[in-house]
Amino acid sequence: MAKVITVSILGVGARGGEAYGRYIHASKDRFKITALCDVNEYRLEKYGKIFEVDKENRFLNEEEFFKEKRSDVLLLATMDQMHVRQAVKAIDLGYDLLLEKPISDDAEQLKMLVEKAKANNRMVMVCHVLRYTTMIRKIKSLLDSGAIGKLVSMDQTENVCFWHQAHSFVRGNWRNRQETTPMIMQKCCHDLDLIQYFIGARCKSVASMGSLAFFKPENKPEGSADRCIDCKYKNECKYSAYTIYLTDWINGGKQETFPYNLITDVLPLTEEAIIDSLKNSKYGRCAFACDNDVVDNQTTIMQFENGVTATLKMEGFTARGGRDFRFFGTEGELELYEIEDKIILRRFMEEPVVWKISELVDELGGQGAGGHGGGDYRMIDSLYNIYYGDKFSADSSIENSVESHYIALGAEKSRLNGGKLVFLTDYRD
Numbered sequence: 001m002a003k004v005i006t007v008s009i010l011g012v013g014a015r016g017g018e019a020y021g022r023y024i025h026a027s028k029d030r031f032k033i034t035a036l037c038d039v040n041e042y043r044l045e046k047y048g049k050i051f052e053v054d055k056e057n058r059f060l061n062e063e064e065f066f067k068e069k070r071s072d073v074l075l076l077a078t079m080d081q082m083h084v085r086q087a088v089k090a091i092d093l094g095y096d097l098l099l100e101k102p103i104s105d106d107a108e109q110l111k112m113l114v115e116k117a118k119a120n121n122r123m124v125m126v127c128h129v130l131r132y133t134t135m136i137r138k139i140k141s142l143l144d145s146g147a148i149g150k151l152v153s154m155d156q157t158e159n160v161c162f163w164h165q166a167h168s169f170v171r172g173n174w175r176n177r178q179e180t181t182p183m184i185m186q187k188c189c190h191d192l193d194l195i196q197y198f199i200g201a202r203c204k205s206v207a208s209m210g211s212l213a214f215f216k217p218e219n220k221p222e223g224s225a226d227r228c229i230d231c232k233y234k235n236e237c238k239y240s241a242y243t244i245y246l247t248d249w250i251n252g253g254k255q256e257t258f259p260y261n262l263i264t265d266v267l268p269l270t271e272e273a274i275i276d277s278l279k280n281s282k283y284g285r286c287a288f289a290c291d292n293d294v295v296d297n298q299t300t301i302m303q304f305e306n307g308v309t310a311t312l313k314m315e316g317f318t319a320r321g322g323r324d325f326r327f328f329g330t331e332g333e334l335e336l337y338e339i340e341d342k343i344i345l346r347r348f349m350e351e352p353v354v355w356k357i358s359e360l361v362d363e364l365g366g367q368g369a370g371g372h373g374g375g376d377y378r379m380i381d382s383l384y385n386i387y388y389g390d391k392f393s394a395d396s397s398i399e400n401s402v403e404s405h406y407i408a409l410g411a412e413k414s415r416l417n418g419g420k421l422v423f424l425t426d427y428r429d
Contacts (some may be wrong), residue, residue, distance in 0.1 A: 003388055006071035008035040008095075010062070010086060012047040014262050015100055015127070016077030019376045024075070025051045030384045037065040042265050062086070069093040073383070076100060077127075079173065080181045084109045087124070091116055096123040096391065098383060102189045103401065105181040107409055107427040110402045117398055125383060125394040126401035128193045129375035132382055134360040136194060136375075138343060139325065139336055143198055147345055149331030154198065157313040157324040158191050159339070165296055165316035166239045166287045167259045170215045175292035183294040184208065184415070185408035188314050191323070193396075193404035198327070201306035202403055202424070208411035209419045210298025210314070220288035228286060229278040239287040246274050300411045 007024055009016045016038075024031045033051045037059040038044045048058045059065035066089045074095040076086055084104045090097055097117075103126065104110055117124045130136050143151060160169070168174050174186045184192075196203060225231035228241040235243065249260045249269070256269050263283040266273035278284035296316035303309055322338030332347035338357065345353040379396070386393050410422040 002029055004030060004032050005073055005384060005387055006032050006034045007073045007075055007098075008037070008065075008071040009033060009047075009051075009075045009077065010037045010065065010090075011076065011078035011100075012036055012038045012043055013040075013077065014258070016075055017043065017047045018261065020075060020077065020098075020127075020380060021047060021051060023377050023380055027380070027384075031380075035059070035065070035070040037062060040265065046265065046267065066090075066093065069095060072096060073098055073387075079179070080104070080186065081179070084113055087113055088116060091120050091122045091124075094120075094122070096125075096387075098125050098127065099398070100127045101193075101401065102181050102185045102408070103398070103405060105185055105405070105409060105412075107406065110405055114398055114402060123387075123391045123394070124398040125379075126396045126398055127379065128190060128396040128401055128404075129379045130190045130194055131197060131375070131395045132378035133375040135336060135338065135343065135357045136197075138355065138360055139327075139334065140198060142334055142345065143327065147332065148327060148329030148334050148347065151199065151308055151327060151329050153309045153328045154195065155311050155313075155324075155326045156191055156195060157315060158188055159318040159321050159323065160187065160314065160316045161318055161321035162238060162316065163244050164259075164321060166215070166241075167244065167262075167283070169294055169296070169316065170239075170287045170290050170292045171241065171283050171285055172262075175290060175294060177293050182408065182412040183296075184210075184298055184300065184314065184411045185405065186294075188298075188300075188312060189404055189408065191312055191314075192407045193401060195302065195310050195312065196304070196403050196407065197395075197400075199304050199306065199308045199310065201304045201308065203302050203407045203410075204305045205303045205421055205423045206300060206407055206410040206414055207419050207421045208298060208300040208414040210295040210415050212293060212295050214296055214317070215287055215290070215292055217288055220286060224286060224288070226286050226289045227279065227284050229275070229284060231286065241278055241284050241287075245278065245283065246271070249274060295415075298411075298415065300407075300414075302407065 009021055012021060025033055033053055035057040036044060036048055036053050041060055044058050074090045075098045077100040080102055087097055087099060174180045180186055221233055224233055228234050234240050245263055260269055263277040264273045298314045300312045320339045325336040327334040335344040341357045343355045406424050406427040409427055410424050414420050414422045
């Protein structure tokens with residue numbers, strides 16, 4: 001009989017409840033969810049029933065939850081600034097951790113957590129889910145095989161998409177620097193992780209520039225309301241919450257997917273529940289009348305210890321989402337356009353080779369379902385595959401993950417100082 005890993009979940013929201021929790025629960029031959037903790041009573045009750053967790057193992061109070069160890073693994077999917085404090089408690093109790101990113105925007109906390117996990121012989125696997133996707137593994141294998149010769153430089157663009165920028169970083173949980181981490185860390189933590197993963201070396205120095213260019217009170221349309229549902233521009237404004245959440249939900253077939261399922265805890269979704277959110281929640285606010293202060297555009301330049309250079313463009317003003325990559329080597333170019341579903345290898349003086357991302361398969365025999373191009377589910381699969389073997393061999397181990405955090409910290413310091421060059425030894429040492 002296959003071994004079963006027991007899992008507790010702290011934070012049953014979009015990531016802990018939906019992205020990971022549902023797949024873990026569905027994989028009953030490999031996992032069993034034994035306990036839940038969340039400050040939202042409605043959410044706790046909902047996922048308690050869905051995941052078949054007894055009421056005595058559902059906790060509204062973090063202190064009660066941490067009175068004893070309740071499983072092999074703790075999935076920690078709370079807000080960014082809670083991660084380290086809760087991870088320390090978990091390690092002290094003997095949990096192995098699946099930790100949502102970003103971990104922290106404090107370099108000392110990052111180093112402390114790495115050392116604590118090592119000293120206690122605990123696994124901390126960070127949710128850099130894109131490492132587990134077929135498209136990223138294809139790119140990595142091509143680079144490592146020398147398909148474009150020696151890598152010299154790379155460019156990456158994170159196309160946030162205009163409505164996603166408004167949803168998550170103007171109205172949503174990651175809008176305000178005091179409540180979370182900087183935009184370059186919260187949104188581009190994946191990107192920075194992938195850049196250093198592809199390049200295969202630590203970042204030496206970084207410079208960055210960016211700003212909150214548009215989503216400010218002075219750009220609020222004349223005569224507009226503070227809530228989109230009451231606004232005379234609700235059917236024409238490109239950032240209208242009324243259009244993004246209600247009109248698009250109705251016209252799109254009333255799907256229970258992102259972003260609609262994040263603005264209310266009511267499930268199944270109803271028109272009444274969405275209207276109530278537009279009237280009363282933070283997601284119904286005018287995009288120019290919020291308490292947001294994170295950037296809506298940022299460009300970062302990096303120099304790595306092996307001589308490779310990279311740029312990352314985070315752009316909140318795009319008509320489409322997804323990521324674009326370009327790699328430049330001594331024998332050719334390699335490109336990935338996520339939204340266009342293609343990878344292109346252009347070796348010098350040869351015909352281009354094109355792959356459709358949607359047709360790629362991995363060692364498990366398929367793309368996998370779930371969010372982030374299958375990465376959410378493949379990460380859970382990987383956790384199971386290594387757990388009873390070498391559980392410290394995770395691609396997204398905390399030791400690997402902290403490098404992307406150091407880059408983000410350096411980039412934000414540079415941005416706040418007008419693009420001044422920052423050396424990452426300031427964070428590592």
